[in-house]
Amino acid sequence: MIKYKVTIGMEVHVELGTDSKMFCSCKNGMGLTKKPNQNICDVCTAQPGAIPVPNAKAIEYVMRAGLALNCQIANETKFDRKNYFYPDLPKGYQISQYDQPICGKGELVFDYFNKAGEKKETKIGITRIHLEEDTGKLRHSNGSTSVDFNRAGVPLMELVSEPDLTSAQEAKQFCTELRRLFRYLRISTANMEKGQMRCEANISLYKDGEDRISGTKVELKNINSFKAIERGIEYEIKRQTKVLDAGKKLVQETRGWSDEKSKTFSQRTKENADDYRYFPEPDILHLKFTEEEIDRIRKSLPELPWERSERFIRQMGLTEQNAEILVDYKEMADxxxxxxxxxxxxxxxxxxxxxxxxxxxxxxxxxxxxxTETQKQLFDQGLNIQDIKIIPENFAELIKIVYQGEINSSAAQIVLREMFEKGSDPSHVIDEMGLAQTSDMGELEKIAEQVIAKNPDSVADYNKGKENAVRFLMGQIMKATGGKANPQVAMEILKKKLN
Ligand SMILES: [Zn+2]
Structure with missing residues (x-):
């Protein structure tokens, strides 16, 4: 029996894929150089007198995310200083947004399938989305620590959800839906393993009938994969249940997730709320947006993943499952x-x-x-759809050939594999390999007669009403034609001859 209910809110940080950093003209490219402190300037290393200038593209990217999630977009927004000390933060504060984020309340709606396979339309509230700058990185080696500012000042979008999530699986899906959206909006590649998307979960338990935010909130950090989101939260729910069952009190704290140990561990307790002494960033003016400007961005949004999936089902007749799989991987859908x-x-x-x-x-x-077949080939060879040698025209040609019954499905798989290897066009492969299907009535009739003559026992079985016998005889026809018989035509001829 489940004694407690679970409430989870997510905080998701995403590095935006703009050309330059958030407040300076340094290139924004994490992969540009592995050498530390190469991609830096006076602004992102906080030299005295350096003035930050906001990146308009980054602001637009945050608005795109907000508009796609039905958020209220602020007509006026500002940046604030969030004061704290850490060696990877050159200014001694982070430029962030406090009380006037770019995006206010919104929501993400998706179909969630629980463990029993039941579908539930899930609506998760978005509290806010704001923009800030990333920090540098500390590197520890041989007992000493050095700091690399290449990442300092990279635009970082923070999305905060309402505590509407009720399970680890739902939280994981919420994050994968977000990643898909960010990729569709082309605002970030949002690769969790590369730290371009970082998720934190706030988890608390409460008893039925109590206020859902009455529980003690535990913040879970260090999650670096979608799998870890699920595992970390599951572990935390079990741990908290045990503490409460023993009649003990939970501590409000931040915990880290260790993938190797498969457990969470305490990082720091939070007896008092953090005091960052936020105040408005005096070097940046307030930003104001007209409705026309917001509208222009709204109109520029691409087709969103859920819209595309709905279109694939409605217009193209795909199953819900196939539509979802295709849409999940944008390049495959393209x-x-x-x-x-x-x-x-x-x-x-x-x-x-x-x-x-x-x-x-x-x-x-x-x-x-x-x-099926293409995906398997890609997987076996460790390739992406972007690497495929088959041009869409040739792929369509193969589909047309299969549709018209010129080759059967087993031959089609051989042709597809050959096309996959060489990028050749299907008619060429079919001619070369002699795979064209025989629908020649005369030839098929002759073969059917021979097969019937050679297998009197099966014919007798068929006459007794054993349907299996037909399948055996069909197999013999296929064998005699080297798999080239058109199955529908062959079956028709066979049944005619048998009756
Ligand atoms: Zn810079």
């Missing part, structure tokens, strides 16, 4: 759409009458070949 547009071209130019149902059949066929 490639799929290129194939579909080639198929559209063909459908418009062919003399055949193609119904909407047939059209969807073609799209579905393309999705299936992409998500």
């Amino acid at each position: 490639y799929f759409e290129q194939i579909c547009s080639e198929l559209d071209d063909w459908m418009q130019n062919t003399e055949e009458e193609i119904s909407e149902e047939q059209q969807q059949k073609l799209y579905k066929l393309a999705a299936n070949y992409l998500l």
